Amino acid sequence: MRALSAGDVLRLWDECRDTSPEARALVLAAAADDGTVSVPPAERPIGRVTALLLRLRNALAGPRMAATVGCPGCHGTVEFQATTEALLALEDKIVDAPPPLLHGGYAVDWRCPSYEDLRTMAERPEADDPVRGALLLLERCLLNVRHEESAVADGAVALPAELREALSEAMASADPLADLLVDLRCPDCEHAFTADFDMAAFVWAEVESRGRRLLMEVDALARAYGWSETDVLALSEPRREHYVRIVTGESP
Ligand SMILES: [Zn+2]
Numbered sequence: 001m002r003a004l005s006a007g008d009v010l011r012l013w014d015e016c017r018d019t020s021p022e023a024r025a026l027v028l029a030a031a032a033d034d035g036t037v038s039v040p041p042a043e044r045p046i047g048r049v050t051a052l053l054l055r056l057r058n059a060l061a062g063p064r065m066a067a068t069v070g071c072p073g074c075h076g077t078v079e080f081q082a083t084t085e086a087l088l089a090l091e092d093k094i095v096d097a098p099p100p101l102l103h104g105g106y107a108v109d110w111r112c113p114s115y116e117d118l119r120t121m122a123e124r125p126e127a128d129d130p131v132r133g134a135l136l137l138l139e140r141c142l143l144n145v146r147h148e149e150s151a152v153a154d155g156a157v158a159l160p161a162e163l164r165e166a167l168s169e170a171m172a173s174a175d176p177l178a179d180l181l182v183d184l185r186c187p188d189c190e191h192a193f194t195a196d197f198d199m200a201a202f203v204w205a206e207v208e209s210r211g212r213r214l215l216m217e218v219d220a221l222a223r224a225y226g227w228s229e230t231d232v233l234a235l236s237e238p239r240r241e242h243y244v245r246i247v248t249g250e251s252p
Helices: 006-016 021-030 046-061 084-093 115-122 130-141 161-174 199-225 229-234 237-247
Strands: 064-070 077-083 101-103 106-110 142-147 180-185 192-197
Touching: 006 021, 006 199, 006 229, 021 046, 021 115, 021 199, 046 084, 046 115, 046 199, 064 192, 077 084, 077 180, 077 192, 101 161, 106 161, 115 130, 130 142, 130 161, 199 229, 199 237
Parallel strands: none
Antiparallel strands: 064 077, 101 106, 106 142, 180 192
16 A cells, blocks of 8 residues: 555544444555455455455554563563564454355354444453353344254354364464464563554554644644644655744754
């Protein structure tokens, strides 16, 4: 995708700041969507949205990402690095229309979870319980269940635990970008743990900090020169920053 203009960043900041995490991820992803797929991002496998977020991050700040997570052992901060390119390589492994899962006399047609599912789940308080939440999500993703050729209509809860586990595994392998799990070792206490990297939160933190900085720059230049927001945002980044340094006395 093309590089984002200052106006694009500020528009995204404005659209995203008061929304739920799920709605925010979709607004950010839409900014990177080229419109060639007819299925809306909210209905695609979650990893397709993650891939759009990776493209947006690339356009915003390049491929190298450095993030920090809290160590569950010593509560210190552990840094890790990733590149958008390495993660985007996993996009080819996403299966949009997975084959039926055959297991112990069952034949299950299913699909990968989507952001639409996450949005619906966020509105259901009973989904806060991890076990109940996982079952509700599985339920939404079952399209058709047959056992020994007869239809099973009792939903996910009626399925054997082994089959539910096999379905969860099939979903994870059909969408490797749905959960970005990173294996880490804390340099201070040596504790080894797996962190779930939240790409949407990571990109939003960057858009938010850039949006705030742009507002400060517009404010400073509007006060100093009487320029409008549109005038300031139309300046190239180096020119805008240079004017700001002049106005704040940091540059002669
Ligand atoms: Zn530690």
